Amino acid sequence: MSVRKREFDLYVEGRYRSCTTGLALSYSLGAESTVFLQQMVNGITIGSLYSLVALGLTMVYGIMRVLDIANAGAYTLGAYLGVLAYARTHSIIIALLAGAGGAAITGYLFQRAIYTPIKKMADPIVPLVASIGLFIVMEDLFRLIAGPYTITFPVHLPLNRLTLGPVVITGTQAVILLISAFLFLLLWILLNKTKIGLAWQATAQDTETAMAMGINTRSVVAFAFILGYIFAALAGILVAIHYNAVFPTMGDIPSYKMLAIVVLGGLGNPLGAVVASIVVGLAEAFVAGYIGSFLPTDAIAFLALIILLLVRPQGLLASGGEVR
Amino acid sequence: MDEKIKKWLLLVSLFTIALLMTACGSGSGNGQSSAAKTIKIGFFAPETGPEAADGTSAYNAAKLAVEQINAGGGINGAKLELVNYDDQLDTKQAVSIAQKLTTKDGVVAVVSGSYSGPTRAAAPIFQQAKMPMISAYAVHPAIPRTGDYIFQLGLSGIVEGAAAAEVAKNELHAKNVAILAIDNDFGHTLVQGFTQRAGQIGLKVQEPNWFHFGDTEFTPVLTKIKNSGADVLFMPAYAAEGSQIIRRIHDMGLKIQPLGTEGLDSTTQFLEVAGKDANGLVIVTDFNRDSKEQVVKDFIKAYKERYGHEPDMVAASTYDAFYVLAEAVRKSGTTPDKIREGIASIKDFQAVSKINGFDGIRQANKPVAVQQVKDGTFRYFGEITDPTIITPPVN
Numbered sequence: 001m002s003v004r005k006r007e008f009d010l011y012v013e014g015r016y017r018s019c020t021t022g023l024a025l026s027y028s029l030g031a032e033s034t035v036f037l038q039q040m041v042n043g044i045t046i047g048s049l050y051s052l053v054a055l056g057l058t059m060v061y062g063i064m065r066v067l068d069i070a071n072a073g074a075y076t077l078g079a080y081l082g083v084l085a086y087a088r089t090h091s092i093i094i095a096l097l098a099g100a101g102g103a104a105i106t107g108y109l110f111q112r113a114i115y116t117p118i119k120k121m122a123d124p125i126v127p128l129v130a131s132i133g134l135f136i137v138m139e140d141l142f143r144l145i146a147g148p149y150t151i152t153f154p155v156h157l158p159l160n161r162l163t164l165g166p167v168v169i170t171g172t173q174a175v176i177l178l179i180s181a182f183l184f185l186l187l188w189i190l191l192n193k194t195k196i197g198l199a200w201q202a203t204a205q206d207t208e209t210a211m212a213m214g215i216n217t218r219s220v221v222a223f224a225f226i227l228g229y230i231f232a233a234l235a236g237i238l239v240a241i242h243y244n245a246v247f248p249t250m251g252d253i254p255s256y257k258m259l260a261i262v263v264l265g266g267l268g269n270p271l272g273a274v275v276a277s278i279v280v281g282l283a284e285a286f287v288a289g290y291i292g293s294f295l296p297t298d299a300i301a302f303l304a305l306i307i308l309l310l311v312r313p314q315g316l317l318a319s320g321g322e323v324r
Numbered sequence: 325m326d327e328k329i330k331k332w333l334l335l336v337s338l339f340t341i342a343l344l345m346t347a348c349g350s351g352s353g354n355g356q357s358s359a360a361k362t363i364k365i366g367f368f369a370p371e372t373g374p375e376a377a378d379g380t381s382a383y384n385a386a387k388l389a390v391e392q393i394n395a396g397g398g399i400n401g402a403k404l405e406l407v408n409y410d411d412q413l414d415t416k417q418a419v420s421i422a423q424k425l426t427t428k429d430g431v432v433a434v435v436s437g438s439y440s441g442p443t444r445a446a447a448p449i450f451q452q453a454k455m456p457m458i459s460a461y462a463v464h465p466a467i468p469r470t471g472d473y474i475f476q477l478g479l480s481g482i483v484e485g486a487a488a489a490e491v492a493k494n495e496l497h498a499k500n501v502a503i504l505a506i507d508n509d510f511g512h513t514l515v516q517g518f519t520q521r522a523g524q525i526g527l528k529v530q531e532p533n534w535f536h537f538g539d540t541e542f543t544p545v546l547t548k549i550k551n552s553g554a555d556v557l558f559m560p561a562y563a564a565e566g567s568q569i570i571r572r573i574h575d576m577g578l579k580i581q582p583l584g585t586e587g588l589d590s591t592t593q594f595l596e597v598a599g600k601d602a603n604g605l606v607i608v609t610d611f612n613r614d615s616k617e618q619v620v621k622d623f624i625k626a627y628k629e630r631y632g633h634e635p636d637m638v639a640a641s642t643y644d645a646f647y648v649l650a651e652a653v654r655k656s657g658t659t660p661d662k663i664r665e666g667i668a669s670i671k672d673f674q675a676v677s678k679i680n681g682f683d684g685i686r687q688a689n690k691p692v693a694v695q696q697v698k699d700g701t702f703r704y705f706g707e708i709t710d711p712t713i714i715t716p717p718v719n
Contacts, residue, residue, distance in 0.1 A: 042543040148376030149592045170575040245597045288544035296536045
C-alpha cells in the first residue's frame, strides 16, 4: 500500500516536473525567438542607414576609382543645409531639396576642380589623400561657421510604434526602412532600366571604350559624383532627423566605417554595398544583444571585412563582371 | 590644364594654412607682459574635435571667470591672464600642451577643462614641474593621486557612482538595476562607485552593458535590457550617446527609470536633443541649478547673457576651478608653491558648488546634486551631503 502510494507520488511529481520544464522551455524558446526577431529588425534598420551612406561612396568609386572620404563631408553638409532650410521653412521637402542641391554643387565642384585633374597627373593614392584633406577642411568649416554645439532637427515623424505580435518597430525605424527601400528602388531603376544607367555601366567598365562608343563620359562621371553626393546628403538628413542631432563631427564615423562596408560589398558595386551594410548592421545588433561589447562597435565592420577577405576574397557578391 | 591645377592646389593649400592658423592662434599666449601685475593661468580643454561643445563651454566659463575676477579688481591688485590651449580630446596633444605650459608660457598654475584621458596624461608633467593643476570636472580617481600638486575639483567618479546607487535605492526604490555605461575611464569609474555602494546597501545590480564613444544605435542593447526585468537603468554616458539612449527608451516604450550622471548635465547637448523624452530622468551631478546661493544665480545669469545659452556642469565646474585658484592666490601668494598650499587649505568655500575642502590626496569633498528633468529643464530633486557617501576614498 505504502509502496503504491510512493509510486503515485513519484508519478505525480514526475509529471509535474516534466510539465513545468516543458512550460519553461517553450516560454524561454518563445522569448528567445522574439528577441531574435527584434534584433533582426534592429539590425536591418541600422544596416539601411549605413547603406544610404555607403551608396554615395561606392557610386563615386565605381565610376572614378577614387575612394572619396569627402563624401562623408557631403553627409554632414546635407544635414546642416537641411536643418537650416527646415528651420526657415518647416518643410521637410525643402530641407531635402536644399541638402541635395548643396551637395550636388559640392560634388560637381570637387570632381571638376580636384579629382579629375589630380587623377590625371598622379598616383591613385593622391586623390585619396586629397579627399581626406577635403574632409578635414569641411569638418572644421562646419565647426567655425555653425559652432561646436549640437543643433537639433526636430521633425516629428508621422508614425507611431508598430507592434507586430511580440516584435516592435518604432516609428523612426519604419520611416528609415521605407525611405531606404524607396531610394534603393530608385537607384536600381536608374542604373538598370535607363539609358543613363547603361552609359554609367559602360563608363564604369571601361571609360575609353565607352568614349569611343560615343558616350559623353565627362557628363557620366559628373553625374555619378552629383548623385553620390546627393545620396550622402539625403542620408545625412535622415540620420540627423533620426538622432535629432546635427554636429560638425557627425561624418567622422561614416568616413571610415563606410570604407569597410564598401570594400566588403565589392568596391563600386551598389547592390553589394547594400547587402554589406545590412550584414554589418545585423552583426552589430546581434553582438550588442547577445555578446556585449567585447570590441568597439565600429570594429565589427572591419572584423567582418577581415573574415570575408579570408573566406571569400572575391567579395560578398562575386559574379565576375560586377566585382572589379 | 596644368596652370589650372596649380591654381587650385595653391588655393586649397592657402585655405588650409589659413584654417590651421586660426585653429592654432588661440593657443599662444601674449608673450612677455608686465610680470608684476599679471598672473598667468594655463588652461586646456577639448575646444575642437569630438567634444568641442564641452571644451567650448569650459573655455567660455574660464573666460567669464577671469573677466569677472579682473573686473572686480583682480587679486591683490594683479590681473589674471588666461593662456588657453585646445587639446582636441587627444592625450598626445595634452602632453605637449603640458610641456609648453611648464616650460615656456610663464604660468603659475593650470586648470584642466578637459576629460579624464587628456587630464591624466598631462598631470604627471605638471607634477614633475611642481606646478599646481586643478582638474575642473574629470572624474578619474588616478588624477589627484598623481602627486601633491594635482587637485581634483569635480566629483570623484567613485563618489558620484556611490551617490547614484543611494538615489536608486532610496529615491527610485529600485529592485533590479541594469547598467549601460560608456567603455572608458569615465564610465568604468562611475560603475565601480555604483556597484561598490550597491553591494554595501544590498541593491541588486546586473552585469554592466558597455558601449563605445560615438555609438549611436542602442536599440539592440536596450532590447536585451528590456528582457532583463530591470526597473532602473544606471547610465553613465556623455550627452551625445545619452540623449540617443533616452530617445530609444521612449521609442521602444521601455518601462524603466533612467538614472544618469554629470555626463548628461548639458542643456544644449543633452536636453535639446533628447527633448521631451528626457522628462523624468534623474541625474547625479556637481551643479544644482535651483540653488538659493547668490553666486549660483549670478553665474547662470552672467553666462546666459554672455553666451546665449544655459551653462552646463562643465562650465560651472570650470568657473569654480578659477575661483578656487583665485582664492588660493589671494590667501597664500603667487608662486606655484604658495598656490598649491593655498588650494590645499581651502575650507568651506562657496563657489557655484559648495566645496567643503580637499582631502589628504587632494580630492574635493563636496555635496552631490541630484537633479530631475521636468518640462525640459533640470530641477532640484535632492542633494546628498552624507559624509559616508561624499567622502572620496583615499586608498
